[in-house]
Amino acid sequence: MRCGVCRSTFQAEVEPKSPEIPEDFLKSATETSHFANEPQTAPTPKQRRPRFRMMAAGIAGFTGLIAVVGGVAQDFDRLKAQTGQWIAGFLPGLVTPRLAFQNIKTRFEGEGADRALIIEGIILSDASTPHNLPSLSFEIRSSVGDGSVGQSIFQWMIPPPAPTIDRGTPVPFRARLASPPREGKDIVIRLAGA
Numbered sequence: 746m747r748c749g750v751c752r753s754t755f756q757a758e759v760e761p762k763s764p765e766i767p768e769d770f771l772k773s774a775t776e777t778s779h780f781a782n783e784p785q786t787a788p789t790p791k792q793r794r795p796r797f798r799m800m801a802a803g804i805a806g807f808t809g810l811i812a813v814v815g816g817v818a819q820d821f822d823r824l825k826a827q828t829g830q831w832i833a834g835f836l837p838g839l840v841t842p843r844l845a846f847q848n849i850k851t852r853f854e855g856e857g858a859d860r861a862l863i864i865e866g867i868i869l870s871d872a873s874t875p876h877n878l879p880s881l882s883f884e885i886r887s888s889v890g891d892g893s894v895g896q897s898i899f900q901w902m903i904p905p906p907a908p909t910i911d912r913g914t915p916v917p918f919r920a921r922l923a924s925p926p927r928e929g930k931d932i933v934i935r936l937a938g939a
Contacts, residue, residue, distance in 0.1 A: 844878075844910070845869045846934055853925075862925035864932065867915040868906070875912075878905040880937035883920055885929035898926050902937060 849866035864883065870876070882902050886895035899922075906918040 843871045844936060845871070847915075849934065851932060858924065860924060862922040864920040864922075864934070865918070866934075867917050868910060869915055870910045870912055872912060875909045878907050878910045878916065880905055881918060881920065882935045882937050883922070884933040884935070885922075885926060886931040886933060887928055888930050895931055898929055 845868070847867050847869060849864065851865075852863050854861045854863055868878070880902050883900065884897055885899045887898055888895035901920075901922060903918070903920050907916045910916050
């Protein structure tokens with residue numbers, strides 16, 4: 746042959762022919778192997794393990810998750826109250842427990858310069874754990890209504906009637922204001938810091 750670019754001649758090599766393997770070669774090789782004396786058994790199909798263990802682990806994990814969520818939900822009120830007390834320790838007045846005023850009564854005692862305004866009632870809590878009771882704030886306004894309807898005339902505070910309050914245990918309170926302003930029309934009672 747001659748190269749088209751450099752015009753040199755060379756002889757192409759012919760690929761050597763591979764030897765043919767006789768058909769019975771594999772059969773004779775397996776019969777003469779060292780496994781030939783062992784009895785040959787049909788290969789068993791791979792046994793599939795039941796997925797019972799995986800299912801049992803999944804069910805156990807799901808049950809544990811439900812138990813944790815149930816436990817958290819049961820203690821949620823307690824956790825909320827404790828968190829509120831912790832925050833109230835650092836930032837007083839930010840978290841107010843769920844308290845309600847009931848049976849509030851007002852009356853006057855005495856006449857003339859000895860006249861005094863008496864405010865009485867009870868405080869109830871619906872929180873699941875005991876918590877500290879804040880001071881009570883009173884405000885006398887010039888007209889009935891909360892907000893911009895009436896103008897604030899006089900404000901005062903009293904210390905907490907009890908150090909702590911429990912659920913379902915009413916805590917009575919009594920406030921006394923000597924010489925109340927005569928133009929007062931409304932009284933607003935609040936928890937201090939609320």
